Amino acid sequence: MKPLTFLRLAALAALATTAAACGGGSDESGDSRTVTVYTGRHYGIEPVFDAFTASTGIEVRFTAGSDPELRERLVAEGDNTPADLVMTADAANIELAAAAGLLAPVESKKLNDAIPEELRSAKNEWFALSRRLRVVMYSTERVTEPPSTYAALGDERWSGKLCLRPSTHPYTQSLVASMILNLGADKARAIVDSWVANKPLYINSDTDILKAIAAGDCDVALANSYYLARLLAEEPATPVAISWPEQDGTGAHVNVSTAGITAAASNPDEAIELLEWLATEGQKTFSDANFEYPADPDVAPADVLVSFGEFRADLAAVRELGRLNPDAVELLSRAGYE
Amino acid sequence: MVVVAALVAIPVAVIVTSIFDPTTQMWSELWETRLPGMITDTTTLLVTVVAGTVILGTGLAWLVTAYDFPARRLIGWLLVTPLAVPGYVAGFVWLDTLSGPFGPRGARTIWLCAATMILTLYPYVYLFARASFRSQGSDARDAARTLGLGPVRTFFRVAFPLARPALAAGGALVTMEVLTDVGTVRLFNVSTVADGVLRVWFGTGSRDSAAELATTLVVTAVALVAIERGLRRGARYGTRAVTRPMQALPLGLRGRTVVLAGTSGVLALAVGVPVVRLLVWSQEARRNGATATVAGGLWHHLSGTFVIATLATLTCVALGITLALLVRRRGVAGRLISRVSSLGYAMPGPVVAVGAVITLAAFDRSEVLPNGSVLVGSLVGLVFALTVRFLAVGLHGVESGLEQTPANTVASARMLGAGPVRIAWSVEIPAARTAILAATALLMIDLMKELPITLLLRPFGFDTLSVWVWQATSESLWTQAAIPSLAMIVIGMVAVGALLTALERGAELTS
Numbered sequence: 001m002k003p004l005t006f007l008r009l010a011a012l013a014a015l016a017t018t019a020a021a022c023g024g025g026s027d028e029s030g031d032s033r034t035v036t037v038y039t040g041r042h043y044g045i046e047p048v049f050d051a052f053t054a055s056t057g058i059e060v061r062f063t064a065g066s067d068p069e070l071r072e073r074l075v076a077e078g079d080n081t082p083a084d085l086v087m088t089a090d091a092a093n094i095e096l097a098a099a100a101g102l103l104a105p106v107e108s109k110k111l112n113d114a115i116p117e118e119l120r121s122a123k124n125e126w127f128a129l130s131r132r133l134r135v136v137m138y139s140t141e142r143v144t145e146p147p148s149t150y151a152a153l154g155d156e157r158w159s160g161k162l163c164l165r166p167s168t169h170p171y172t173q174s175l176v177a178s179m180i181l182n183l184g185a186d187k188a189r190a191i192v193d194s195w196v197a198n199k200p201l202y203i204n205s206d207t208d209i210l211k212a213i214a215a216g217d218c219d220v221a222l223a224n225s226y227y228l229a230r231l232l233a234e235e236p237a238t239p240v241a242i243s244w245p246e247q248d249g250t251g252a253h254v255n256v257s258t259a260g261i262t263a264a265a266s267n268p269d270e271a272i273e274l275l276e277w278l279a280t281e282g283q284k285t286f287s288d289a290n291f292e293y294p295a296d297p298d299v300a301p302a303d304v305l306v307s308f309g310e311f312r313a314d315l316a317a318v319r320e321l322g323r324l325n326p327d328a329v330e331l332l333s334r335a336g337y338e
Numbered sequence: 339m340v341v342v343a344a345l346v347a348i349p350v351a352v353i354v355t356s357i358f359d360p361t362t363q364m365w366s367e368l369w370e371t372r373l374p375g376m377i378t379d380t381t382t383l384l385v386t387v388v389a390g391t392v393i394l395g396t397g398l399a400w401l402v403t404a405y406d407f408p409a410r411r412l413i414g415w416l417l418v419t420p421l422a423v424p425g426y427v428a429g430f431v432w433l434d435t436l437s438g439p440f441g442p443r444g445a446r447t448i449w450l451c452a453a454t455m456i457l458t459l460y461p462y463v464y465l466f467a468r469a470s471f472r473s474q475g476s477d478a479r480d481a482a483r484t485l486g487l488g489p490v491r492t493f494f495r496v497a498f499p500l501a502r503p504a505l506a507a508g509g510a511l512v513t514m515e516v517l518t519d520v521g522t523v524r525l526f527n528v529s530t531v532a533d534g535v536l537r538v539w540f541g542t543g544s545r546d547s548a549a550e551l552a553t554t555l556v557v558t559a560v561a562l563v564a565i566e567r568g569l570r571r572g573a574r575y576g577t578r579a580v581t582r583p584m585q586a587l588p589l590g591l592r593g594r595t596v597v598l599a600g601t602s603g604v605l606a607l608a609v610g611v612p613v614v615r616l617l618v619w620s621q622e623a624r625r626n627g628a629t630a631t632v633a634g635g636l637w638h639h640l641s642g643t644f645v646i647a648t649l650a651t652l653t654c655v656a657l658g659i660t661l662a663l664l665v666r667r668r669g670v671a672g673r674l675i676s677r678v679s680s681l682g683y684a685m686p687g688p689v690v691a692v693g694a695v696i697t698l699a700a701f702d703r704s705e706v707l708p709n710g711s712v713l714v715g716s717l718v719g720l721v722f723a724l725t726v727r728f729l730a731v732g733l734h735g736v737e738s739g740l741e742q743t744p745a746n747t748v749a750s751a752r753m754l755g756a757g758p759v760r761i762a763w764s765v766e767i768p769a770a771r772t773a774i775l776a777a778t779a780l781l782m783i784d785l786m787k788e789l790p791i792t793l794l795l796r797p798f799g800f801d802t803l804s805v806w807v808w809q810a811t812s813e814s815l816w817t818q819a820a821i822p823s824l825a826m827i828v829i830g831m832v833a834v835g836a837l838l839t840a841l842e843r844g845a846e847l848t849s
Contacts, residue, residue, distance in 0.1 A: 036798070043813055046631075061798040063715075064809065068540030069688065069794055073714075075545075076695040080702045080712045082798075096543055166527065168537055201443045202527050205814035208442070217442045329541040333371040338527060 034059040035270035038074065039087040040067035041257050044289035051285050052277050058270050067093035067170060074102050079264045084271035087259045090170035091128070092177065094258040095322020098125040103260040106272060114279040114296045118315045119256060126260035129278050130292035133225040133313060134175050134253045136243040139213050146243035147220060150179065150253075154194025162200040163209045163221035167332035171206075171224060175253045176332055177324035178317040182250045185331065192335040202338045207231065213240045224255070229291035229304045244311040251312035255321070257292065342657060347678040349693030349726050353685065354556060356549035364538065364547040372534060380530040383452055383523070384516050390456035391512045392505055395463025398601065400493055403471040404479060406586035407594045413601050414468070415838055420608035421461045422830020424787040424804070426521035427823045428458045430811055431612045433525050451526035457608040459515055463508030469841065470504035471497060476585045506566050517559050518686045521789060531555050532686040545692070552689045559684035613827065619820035628818045631806055640825055643802040646792060647785040649717070650724035651732075654781050655774060657725065658732030662740050663762050666748075680730035687727060687790035694723035694795065720795045727791060728784055735777025739770025772844030779837035783830050803829075 035058055039045055042064035049060040065073070067088045074081055074097060086103070088094040097103055103125040111120070111127055119128035136153065138146040147153050153162055165172050179188040201218055203209045206227040212218050231238050245252050259278060261271045278286050279296065287294040288302045300306075365373075402414040432454045436445035478500060482492045498505075523530050532555060539548030589597060623629060630636070661679065664672035682690050698713040713719040743766045751761045767774070789804040796805065803822040810819035 042809055063796070063798060065793055066540070066812075068543070071543070072539070072545070072692055073695055073794060076692065076699045077714050078699060078703065080699060080714060082712070082715050168524070168533075168541065173541070202446075203442065204524060204527075207814040212442050215442075326542055330367065333367070336371075338529065 032059060033057065033267070033270050034061055035084050035267050035274050036060075036082050037062040037085045037087060037274070038070045038083040039064050040070055040093065041087050041089040041290075045087075048278070048282060048286050048289055052274060052282060055281065056273060056277065058273060060274065071097050071100075071102075074262065075100060077264075081262055081264050082266070083262050084265040084267045085259055085261055085274055087129075087257065089257055090174055091256045091258060091318050091321040092170055092174050092325040093322070094126045094260055095121065095319070096325065098123070098260065099322065102263055104263045104265065104268070106261055106275065108272060108276060110276045111279050114283070116295070116297065116315070118318055119295050121260075121319060126258045127275065127279060128256035128258050128295040128318065129283070130257045130287040130290070130295050131254050131313065132256070132292050133244075133311070134171055134222055134255060135225055136220060136245050137210060137213060137223045137228060137240055138220045138243055139216070140239045140241050142216070143219050146241075147245070148243060148247065149245050149249070150175070150222075151191045151194070152245075153220060153222070154191055154198060156198065158220050159198045161219040162195065162198045163212050163218035164195065164200040164202055164337075165206065165209065165222065166202045166204050167329070167337045169204065171255060172222075172337075173325055173328045173332065174255050174321045175222070177321045177328040178250075178253045178314060180324050180327055180331065181317050181320050182314070185327065189331055189335060192331060192337055196336050200338075210238070210240050214238050225293075225305070225308065226291040229302070229308075232304060233291075242308055244309075246314065247312050250317070251314040254313045254315055254318055256295065256318055257286075344675055344679075345697075346657065346682070346722075346726050346729055347675060349690060349697045349723070350556075350678060350681045350685070352696050353549045353689060353693045354553050354681070356546050357553040359546070360550055361544070361547050364542075364544065364550070368534075368538070368551075372529065372537070376529055376531045376534045379448060379523075379528050380517070380532075382448055383455070383528060383530060384513065386449070386452040387455045387459065387516050388509050388512055390452065391460040391463045392509055394456060394604065395460040395508060396467045396498060396501065396505060397493075398460070398604065399464050399467035399471055400497055401597055401601065403468055403584050404493075404497070404587060405593070405597060406588045407597050409598075410586070413598075413605075415835075416605055416609075417464055417601065418461045418834050418838060419605075419831055420458050421783055422827050422834055423458050423609060423612055424521075424789075424807075424823070424826060424830075425455060425458050425515070425519060426525070426789065426811070427616075427807065427819075427826070428454050428608075428612055429522040429525040430816060430819070431615050434816055435611060435615060446525075446527045448526065448528050451523060451528045454526075455516060455519070455522060457604075459512045460608075462511040462515075463505060465837075465841070466504040466508035467501050470501040472584050474500050474584065479584075503570065506570065510563050510566070513562055514559060514683050517555055517684065520686050520688065531558075535686055536688055539688075539692075548689070549693075552685055555686070556681055556684045560681070609827075613824070616820045616824050616827075619817040620824055622817045623820055626817070628815075629821060631801065631809060634801065636821060636825060639801050639803045639806050639822060640829075642796075642800045643786055643804070643826070643829070646717075646720065646724070646796070646800065646802060647782055650721050650728065650785045651778055651781040653721055653725050654729050654732035655736070655778050657729055658734075658736040658777065659767065659774070661729075661733050662736040663758075663766065665737070666740060666766075667758060676733060679726075680733055682726040683728065683730035685727070687788065688794065690727045691723055691791040691794045694719070694726055694791075698722065715795065715797055717797050717800070720792065720797065720800075723791050723795050724785060724788065727788070728781060731781050731784060732777050735773055735780065736770060739773025739777075740766055743769045772840050775840035776837055776844065779833045779840060782833040783837070786826060786829055786833070 037060055039062050053059055067090055071093055074083060086097060098121055105123045105125050115127045120126065136147050167173065176188060176192060179191060203212060206223040209221045209223050210227055210231050213221055228240060228242060259275055261268060265271050283294045283296050283299045291302050291304060293301050293305060398417050402410060433445055436450055478496050479492055482496045487495060518532055520532050520536060523533050531551065535548050535552045538551055539545060661676045665676050695714055698719045702712040702714055747765065748761055751765055787804060789808055792802050793805055793808055803826045806822035807819045
């Protein structure tokens with residue numbers, strides 16, 4: 001290519017970019033209704049949005065990313081954010097967003113009726129849409145007496161046989177936050193120390209953790225309930241089962257998928273409509289899409305979840321996970337948890 | 339253009355200036371907990387990967403330039419193709435492959451992480467070393483041989499030392515890639531400083547602390563490059579006149595067998611294994627009907643990748659040309675702008691992304707743009723952030739090309755009455771055109787592979803192949819990541835072909 005042609009191309013590109021910029025912000029046509037979503041939950045979300053569009057005619061535009069990255073983007077964008085609704089896969093990140101003043105409180109009878117009080121923030125800035133349990137998973141081939149508490153994973157009989165998710169992940173952070181709340185920082189630290197002493201194999205994927213149990217690379221592990229449901233749907237013979245932890249105490253650790261309306265939403269009505277739909281009509285579609293327990297206790301969970309049996313869940317901790325998140329992160333660092 | 343170049347420096351400055359107001363509590367806490375481990379991991383990884391890429395890259399470059407063997411041209415070309423394999427793709431393929439023989443615990447080690455990185459990064463050194471060996475000509479090698487040195491000692495005593503500036507250039511690129519990688523290391527549980535930046539940022543929500551840690555990374559990178567330059571100061575590498583171009587020596591049967599086995603072994607590990615495993619997985623994905631995301635199929639993501647990579651590449655090249663000319667014309671000021679705006683290359687992608695968002699959001703708040711348009715989340719915003727990250731690649735490529743025009747040629751042109759723009763347009767840029775083309779191809783490869791910035795800043799409706807790969811791999815769905823990964827490798831191969839064509843032409847022009 002001759003340099004002149006090349007430069008002309010470059011200049012054209014710069015022009016095109018500028019044009020795209022000026023078009024970019026003002027593409028909202030007057031008649032079609034849309035809602036813009038930032039979602040940290042990116043599995044099985046699209047069919048749910050499609051169902052919403054089919055039912056209401058409101059189009060959903062969304063950007064997927066990790067919870068904390070999207071939160072940082074929201075912070076930076078401030079009043080100019082295109083996002084109307086934020087969805088996360090974890091209670092801590094949405095609470096941190098609420099604490100930073102990024103979310104608007106929502107008064108809605110529909111939401112208040114559907115979502116139990118402990119599964120929404122004190123000021124109704126966010127609402128849980130589904131529950132997932134972080135539970136003890138074990139090999140049904142090699143383990144006859146699975147651990148029945150989180151602390152029991154620190155027992156030295158699991159030395160070298162324990163699989164955990166790294167502390168970079170919100171699921172690990174929120175579990176430790178709930179232990180700090182329920183047991184105090186010192187006891188929580190002692191438990192995390194005992195896990196670390198067992199030289200866990202850190203795997204940054206719950207799916208791979210369960211496969212590692214099946215393959216014999218570890219005997220016990222912590223993972224979210226729906227990953228087992230998903231795996232069983234693919235491989236019904238997977239020799240992995242749930243041991244519900246803390247059933248004589250506070251109950252198994254609950255984390256939630258959440259959503260909240262941004263304080264700067266430019267389509268607040270559509271966003272509230274989507275939020276209400278997810279909490280009511282869309283509850284079952286939303287939860288079943290990822291084998292999660294619906295946040296509304298009156299909505300029936302998927303069949304495979306029914307087969308997991310009844311259990312006691314630690315609902316009381318959900319609202320506190322965000323507040324205790326920094327403490328949990330520091331505790332994990334000090335304990336040398338990878 | 340100059341203004342735009344200065345704009346590019348802002349996101350970097352936003353991050354770097356944080357160091358002037360340190361959060362001491364974060365540093366003492368980090369020092370007591372993860373920092374020592376991060377420093378050890380970063381150092382180990384950096385030393386291993388740089389050493390590995392330099393040895394592999396130079397060794398292979400020497401073989402294909404100094405010796406003649408069957409399919410030499412083809413192999414010389416193929417040895418560049420690992421550039422087309424994104425590090426995180428090689429990472430998950432090798433992690434899964436090695437988990438078989440080594441077990442999941444044995445596979446997640448810093449050494450296997452380093453090995454994966456060496457296999458994807460050595461072409462940077464290889465390209466520079468090969469160009470250098472070619473320009474050395476045969477004289478030095480033949481003299482060494484006449485004086486009785488064997489082939490191995492000739493390489494170490496003559497060819498290797500003469501190629502040192504080229505190796506430094508390749509090594510610097512590898513250093514930047516290793517220091518800023520946040521995709522491959524996390525797969526292997528390697529806890530580097532770049533990974534630590536994200537840990538601090540997203541674990542504590544403290545942007546300032548993360549920015550400070552990121553700054554130490556930038557300072558380290560700059561210092562390493564400066565030290566290397568300092569060590570070389572005063573040494574002269576040019577063989578004054580190359581009388582004969584490099585003549586490849588024929589090899590005996592044994593030599594040929596060794597060379598063919600060695601080169602094809604490297605190719606099998608760097609490209610063969612990933613491509614074969616991805617092909618198998620993509621067949622499986624096809625059987626399961628997982629050949630598209632809900633956003634769209636292959637075409638949708640392919641066009642997204644193409645549009646974003648092209649726009650960002652052209653922007654980086656255009657700015658690179660402007661800046662490089664500025665550096666030549668206005669010494670200090672130009673050099674300062676050019677150096678600061680290159681720093682983005684020493685920062686992890688997510689850090690650049692957030693630096694860019696802060697800058698763009700401040701701009702949006704000032705409401706300069708008409709009818710409520712905003713830059714955050716627009717195509718311009720994304721291209722801007724990508725330019726901040728990769729401008730250095732374009733800039734340095736162009737700079738090396740401009741050196742083709744000697745200062746006295748410019749002086750003569752000026753005496754003949756040509757203005758600076760005219761000189762640039764009709765003398766300097768035409769002389770640099772192959773270097774500019776090479777930089778363009780290199781940028782296409784880098785930008786097509788880019789993930790964290792695109793993921794965070796892409797406009798609605800824009801999905802790239804790398805985003806597709808991320809969506810699948812963040813849930814460990816390797817089979818679903820296979821089709822977009824293969825598509826990226828194919829595009830990368832085309833760009834590698836363009837790169838090599840440009841380099842070949844450049845070599846012909848100078849010889």
